Amino acid sequence: MLFLHHRAPHGSVVAQEGLDAVLAAAAFDQNVTVAYLDDGVFQLVHGQDTSSIGIKNFTPAIRALAHYGVGQLLVEQESLSARGLARQDLVDATIETDETAARGPQVPLIRLVTRAELSALMEAQDVVLSF
Amino acid sequence: MATLHTVNQSPYGRTALARCLNYIQPGAGLLLMEDGVLAALTGGAWADRLGGVDGVEIFALGPDLAARGIAIGAVAPNIRIVDYAGFVKLAVEYDRVQSWL
Numbered sequence: 001m002l003f004l005h006h007r008a009p010h011g012s013v014v015a016q017e018g019l020d021a022v023l024a025a026a027a028f029d030q031n032v033t034v035a036y037l038d039d040g041v042f043q044l045v046h047g048q049d050t051s052s053i054g055i056k057n058f059t060p061a062i063r064a065l066a067h068y069g070v071g072q073l074l075v076e077q078e079s080l081s082a083r084g085l086a087r088q089d090l091v092d093a094t095i096e097t098d099e100t101a102a103r104g105p106q107v108p109l110i111r112l113v114t115r116a117e118l119s120a121l122m123e124a125q126d127v128v129l130s131f
Numbered sequence: 132m133a134t135l136h137t138v139n140q141s142p143y144g145r146t147a148l149a150r151c152l153n154y155i156q157p158g159a160g161l162l163l164m165e166d167g168v169l170a171a172l173t174g175g176a177w178a179d180r181l182g183g184v185d186g187v188e189i190f191a192l193g194p195d196l197a198a199r200g201i202a203i204g205a206v207a208p209n210i211r212i213v214d215y216a217g218f219v220k221l222a223v224e225y226d227r228v229q230s231w232l
Contacts, residue, residue, distance in 0.1 A: 008141050010198050011166030039141045042169060045200035052194030083143060084174030089200070 001025065001127040002033045005040035009059055010050060015043050016058045018131025019065075026068035033125075034065060035074040035118055040131075041083065044075060044090045044110060063109060066095035072111040076118050087112060133158045135225035139165035140232075142177045147231040157186030160225055162218065163210070164192040168199060171206045178207040192218060 007014040050057040094106035142148035170177035171191040193212045
């Protein structure tokens with residue numbers, strides 16, 4: 001199943017609910033792929049400080065997805081470019097997969113994909129859930 | 132007779148900012164707040180579009196920028212950053228506040 005995150009964080013609860021849904025699905029051992037597109041790419045921008053708007057910042061918890069077997073988070077390149085964002089604006093975390101744990105090197109948490117790649121991925125799913 | 136327009140939605144997902152720009156008059160103010168501040172990010176399509184708006188002072192709410200990881204240096208140069216006190220001051224200085232939903 002594919003989770004699509006379309007919305008920016010903090011302006012509504014949609015983004016946080018999307019993360020909760022992914023965690024729930026992963027906890028039930030579903031084969032989960034997670035992608036960020038449109039304003040959803042803002043969820044992964046580093047340096048978010050919500051202390052002045054009175055909202056708890058849920059986005060650091062996105063990094064915990066790796067511990068639920070979700071693998072790399074896919075981010076659409078075209079969505080980044082249109083919004084003035086680039087790879088270096090996003091969280092710079094790595095994940096340890098079963099394969100890499102044995103070999104040593106870790107893989108980046110985030111993998112950029114093109115719109116065409118993401119479109120093809122959508123077509124390959126049994127279930128697509130959008131937030 | 133000047134109006135302060137406020138936009139609290141992302142222009143990439145919603146149409147509030149586009150509709151606001153269809154109506155805004157020279158001398159008006161435009162305050163970007165909540166997800167509206169996403170329009171302020173340099174290099175983005177909407178920051179470019181706001182750069183072409185003449186005669187309108189454009190502001191973005193600092194706490195909302197910080198919450199979204201948008202650094203002061205990444206805000207388009209024609210946009211002034213204000214804090215909550217600055218927001219109140221603007222609301223008082225302009226004749227009216229019109230929020231675009």
